Amino acid sequence: MLELRNVTRQFGGLLALSGVNLTVPDGLIVGLIGPNGAGKTTLINNISGLDHPTSGTIHFQGHAIHRAPPHQVTRLGIARTYQNIRLFGELSALQNLLIGQHLRGQASLLEAILFTPRYRREEQALDQRAHALLERFGLAQVAHVPAGTLPYGDQRRLEMARALAIQPRLVLLDEPTAGMNPSETRELGEQILRFKADGLAVLVIEHDMSLIHQVCDQVYVLNFGQIIAHGTPQTIKADPVVIEAYLGQEETE
Amino acid sequence: MLEWLSSLGITEVVLQLMLISAIMGLSIYFTLYTGMFSLANAAFMAIGAYVGALLSTQLDQPLGVCLIAGALIAGLIAIPIGWPVLRLRDIYLAIATIGFGEIVRIFLINFDNVIAEILRNQTGERVRYELLGGARGIRTIPTYTETWHLILFVLILTFLITRLHRSRFGRAMAAIRQDEKAAANLGINVVYVKNVVFVIGAVIAGAGGVFFAHLIRNITPSMFGFDRAVDILAYAVLGGVTSWIGPIVGGLTLTGIPEILRFSQDYRGVFIGLVLLLIIVYFPGGLINPTAWRAFWQRVRRTHA
Ligand SMILES: Nc1ncnc2c1ncn2[C@@H]1O[C@H](COP(=O)(O)OP(=O)(O)O)[C@@H](O)[C@H]1O
Ligand SMILES: [Mg+2]
Numbered sequence: 001m002l003e004l005r006n007v008t009r010q011f012g013g014l015l016a017l018s019g020v021n022l023t024v025p026d027g028l029i030v031g032l033i034g035p036n037g038a039g040k041t042t043l044i045n046n047i048s049g050l051d052h053p054t055s056g057t058i059h060f061q062g063h064a065i066h067r068a069p070p071h072q073v074t075r076l077g078i079a080r081t082y083q084n085i086r087l088f089g090e091l092s093a094l095q096n097l098l099i100g101q102h103l104r105g106q107a108s109l110l111e112a113i114l115f116t117p118r119y120r121r122e123e124q125a126l127d128q129r130a131h132a133l134l135e136r137f138g139l140a141q142v143a144h145v146p147a148g149t150l151p152y153g154d155q156r157r158l159e160m161a162r163a164l165a166i167q168p169r170l171v172l173l174d175e176p177t178a179g180m181n182p183s184e185t186r187e188l189g190e191q192i193l194r195f196k197a198d199g200l201a202v203l204v205i206e207h208d209m210s211l212i213h214q215v216c217d218q219v220y221v222l223n224f225g226q227i228i229a230h231g232t233p234q235t236i237k238a239d240p241v242v243i244e245a246y247l248g249q250e251e252t253e
Numbered sequence: 254m255l256e257w258l259s260s261l262g263i264t265e266v267v268l269q270l271m272l273i274s275a276i277m278g279l280s281i282y283f284t285l286y287t288g289m290f291s292l293a294n295a296a297f298m299a300i301g302a303y304v305g306a307l308l309s310t311q312l313d314q315p316l317g318v319c320l321i322a323g324a325l326i327a328g329l330i331a332i333p334i335g336w337p338v339l340r341l342r343d344i345y346l347a348i349a350t351i352g353f354g355e356i357v358r359i360f361l362i363n364f365d366n367v368i369a370e371i372l373r374n375q376t377g378e379r380v381r382y383e384l385l386g387g388a389r390g391i392r393t394i395p396t397y398t399e400t401w402h403l404i405l406f407v408l409i410l411t412f413l414i415t416r417l418h419r420s421r422f423g424r425a426m427a428a429i430r431q432d433e434k435a436a437a438n439l440g441i442n443v444v445y446v447k448n449v450v451f452v453i454g455a456v457i458a459g460a461g462g463v464f465f466a467h468l469i470r471n472i473t474p475s476m477f478g479f480d481r482a483v484d485i486l487a488y489a490v491l492g493g494v495t496s497w498i499g500p501i502v503g504g505l506t507l508t509g510i511p512e513i514l515r516f517s518q519d520y521r522g523v524f525i526g527l528v529l530l531l532i533i534v535y536f537p538g539g540l541i542n543p544t545a546w547r548a549f550w551q552r553v554r555r556t557h558a
Binding site for chain 2: 048049050069070071073074075079080082086087088089090091095098099100102103105107109112113115119123162165166
């Protein structure tokens with residue numbers, strides 16, 4: 001459903017991505033691993049429309065999206081989270097989820113001003129869905145707390161809830177467990193598996209190999225902007241190229 | 254009420270000017286609330302003032318027609334200005350919009366001369382042409398504006414703003430202020446929202462200009478220059494833009510207090526500058542802002558402990 005062909009992204013003299021070919025099939029969880037600075041975040045930025053490839057193509061369900069602005073990419077059903085959390089910190093958790101449902105609303109500004117029945121019904125529906133998401137991610141108690149003041153783990157979960165709020169078909173997760181303890185990481189793994197159960201495809205950047213094993217159907221390994229290996233978590237773990245470039249290095253860190 | 258105000262030095266005209274400042278404060282509230290540092294409001298006020306004044310002096314139109322036309326034309330001019338300019342951010346946007354304000358001012362000053370020149374070239378005769386009045390502006394504008402018009406207008410605006418804040422569009426505005434990229438990745442068309450907000454601000458500023466012209470009777474281009482742009486910004490900075498109450502309070506007080514203290518025109522600028530400085534240092538979020546007050550009291554308590 002998502003297909004990157006020969007994607008290259010150059011920052012001045014630096015090749016952040018170099019001829020990347022990558023596919024995320026329908027309903028599968030694909031992992032993306034690689035050392036810091038390998039170009040993982042750049043890859044997700046290029047898919048989500050915040051950045052655009054210097055060359056190469058990205059297709060999602062038949063639509064070319066490598067030149068599309070972010071809001072149009074989102075409209076096609078791609079949601080994301082960020083390595084450095086980007087919530088609307090002054091707004092409550094609930095409001096963050098209402099904004100996440102921006103595309104689900106139909107009512108015009110005029111209808112909101114006239115307070116029409118359709119507008120009120122719609123607001124009620126958005127509100128209910130937002131509360132359901134808060135419930136699902138264990139955030140019901142903090143619905144009205146400004147997102148910026150939430151504990152770190154709550155912020156990570158809220159950002160994930162916000163990505164789901166747009167009702168995507170593909171979710172891009174950029175290091176979702178960064179800064180989490182092992183039990184929180186496991187719990188988050190359960191959430192990601194639930195995305196799959198709901199029929200979503202997932203592309204997840206992750207450093208934690210236990211999470212990769214817990215959730216991923218396939219793994220790509222990125223190093224210096226190039227895909228150096230691709231396979232199941234088991235084959236990747238045993239691949240000498242990968243061990244040299246990445247896994248071995250992790251042990252020396 | 255009015256007697257009490259006039260004992261303070263606030264005559265009805267001053268009260269009306271205060272209310273117009275509140276309207277101008279609300280016009281910049283829209284852009285600031287969306288995270289856009291635009292200083293174009295004085296220019297849109299000028300456009301509204303001139304369009305309204307032309308309609309009432311040349312065509313004997315009533316206030317209602319002047320208002321609609323002034324606000325509408327200000328909004329229409331905002332559309333082509335917004336498209337290129339709103340790509341810019343922060344201080345660059347501020348500078349570009351100041352530039353736009355200068356263009357409007359120079360246009361108003363030179364319009365008559367340019368037309369006269371064109372007519373002279375066409376007919377070969379010397380002609381006098383007077384429509385906008387150059388630097389002397391438009392005079393003997395009918396005084397249509399009444400206090401209740403302004404109060405009603407502010408009430409309607411605040412009602413619309415409260416509704417707006419509870420709408421999808423209003424939430425998108427807040428989202429863009431806090432994180433434009435995250436907003437875009439949630440499906441919000443950032444460019445569109447910014448442009449609409451810019452036009453809304455222009456429409457309100459245009460209406461403020463129409464009221465202003467029909468209050469002070471004589472408008473000149475220099476009334477709507479950089480000073481005015483900074484004054485309008487000061488209303489929002491004093492009151493803050495965490496809620497619409499901020500710019501209203503800012504507009505009322507910054508226009509009213511110099512009158513109460515009977516400052517001469519020269520000292521007004523100093524006063525506004527000083528107030529701005531103090532607010533930015535001690536109340537960076539503006540006066541109408543609970544979190545800023547909490548921080549302020551904590552600071553007071555700490556220095557006295
Ligand atoms: N906007 C940018 N401008 C210049 N260089 C960038 C930019 N974004 C990322 N880079 C560079 O691209 C490389 C890959 O970065 P990134 O995608 O963040 O890596 P990762 O997420 O795998 O740690 C790094 O060397 C980084 O410095
Ligand atoms: Mg990264």
